Amino acid sequence: MAKKPELDDFRVPFFDDGKKPKPFDLNAVDPSAKPFSRGTKEEDRLRLGEIGAQLDELQEKLHAQRRQRVLLVLQGMDTSGKDGTIRAVFHEVDPLGLRIVPFKAPSEREAAHDFLWRIHAQAPMAGELCVFNRSHYEDVLVPPVLKLIDDEECERRYRHIRDFEALLADTGTSIIKCFLHISKDEQRERLQARIDDPTKHWKFDASDLEARKQWDDYQHAYAAALGVTSTPYAPWYVIPGNSKTHRNVMVAELLLRTLSRMNLDFPPPKESLKGVIVE
Numbered sequence: 459m460a461k462k463p464e465l466d467d468f469r470v471p472f473f474d475d476g477k478k479p480k481p482f483d484l485n486a487v488d489p490s491a492k493p494f495s496r497g498t499k500e501e502d503r504l505r506l507g508e509i510g511a512q513l514d515e516l517q518e519k520l521h522a523q524r525r526q527r528v529l530l531v532l533q534g535m536d537t538s539g540k541d542g543t544i545r546a547v548f549h550e551v552d553p554l555g556l557r558i559v560p561f562k563a564p565s566e567r568e569a570a571h572d573f574l575w576r577i578h579a580q581a582p583m584a585g586e587l588c589v590f591n592r593s594h595y596e597d598v599l600v601p602p603v604l605k606l607i608d609d610e611e612c613e614r615r616y617r618h619i620r621d622f623e624a625l626l627a628d629t630g631t632s633i634i635k636c637f638l639h640i641s642k643d644e645q646r647e648r649l650q651a652r653i654d655d656p657t658k659h660w661k662f663d664a665s666d667l668e669a670r671k672q673w674d675d676y677q678h679a680y681a682a683a684l685g686v687t688s689t690p691y692a693p694w695y696v697i698p699g700n701s702k703t704h705r706n707v708m709v710a711e712l713l714l715r716t717l718s719r720m721n722l723d724f725p726p727p728k729e730s731l732k733g734v735i736v737e
């Protein structure tokens with residue numbers, strides 16, 4: 459009997475500072491796999507709705523307690539589904555206490571600071587569930603591929619990222635990082651769909667085609683970054699993402715597991731309400 463898949467089967471091995479790091483092998487994960495699918499798209503959507511209701515309740519308790527924080531990082535190649543994941547996973551969640559941060563290319567002011575300056579300013583506050591749509595990882599993906607930084611600078615940034623995430627974890631932030639893994643063929647179909655559908659033209663950028671020409675370089679950059687920044691306090695998970703419904707369910711399952719382990723509950727009243735009657 460085949461072993462039932464577990465979420466941690468898709469977790470990138472933790473970085474060991476005492477050993478020479480090896481790039482994580484992205485080819486070891488099939489982007490077309492659907493290990494957490496219930497069978498059909500409709501069944502997966504029903505499961506997502508079930509999880510969404512639980513996330514809504516847990517997020518409300520997180521917001522009410524205002525002690526802990528949650529950071530969900532979504533990374534992936536162009537068209538991997540970061541926007542779609544956010545819409546689907548949080549469809550049932552009250553926006554109170556939920557914040558989405560989309561990171562674009564740094565502004566002139568942001569670029570004048572260290573690369574983590576703009577990131578730290580957007581870290582979740584107490585009681586907040588924050589989602590990074592792209593993140594500080596762009597600074598160890600794009601610059602190396604475009605040869606804007608050398609290997610030595612890239613290693614420094616990896617170290618700074620581990621230290622930054624350790625700081626967040628030490629001060630009450632639970633971190634989940636998801637790499638939305640799609641195949642090159644799937645990306646081609648999704649890019650073509652944006653070109654063919656006038657309602658999706660706004661999502662298309664000619665730079666996406668240039669980045670696609672460097673697919674292998676970006677895959678290597680991702681593999682290297684994942685391998686040296688997956689830690690016990692900020693683990694990376696590779697999410698098979700060719701199936702959108704499966705991708706959504708798996709990210710939601712990860713988030714549900716994290717929130718369920720946080721001992722969340724509504725705080726007691728500031729003073730006794732026993733016998734209080736509103737006139």
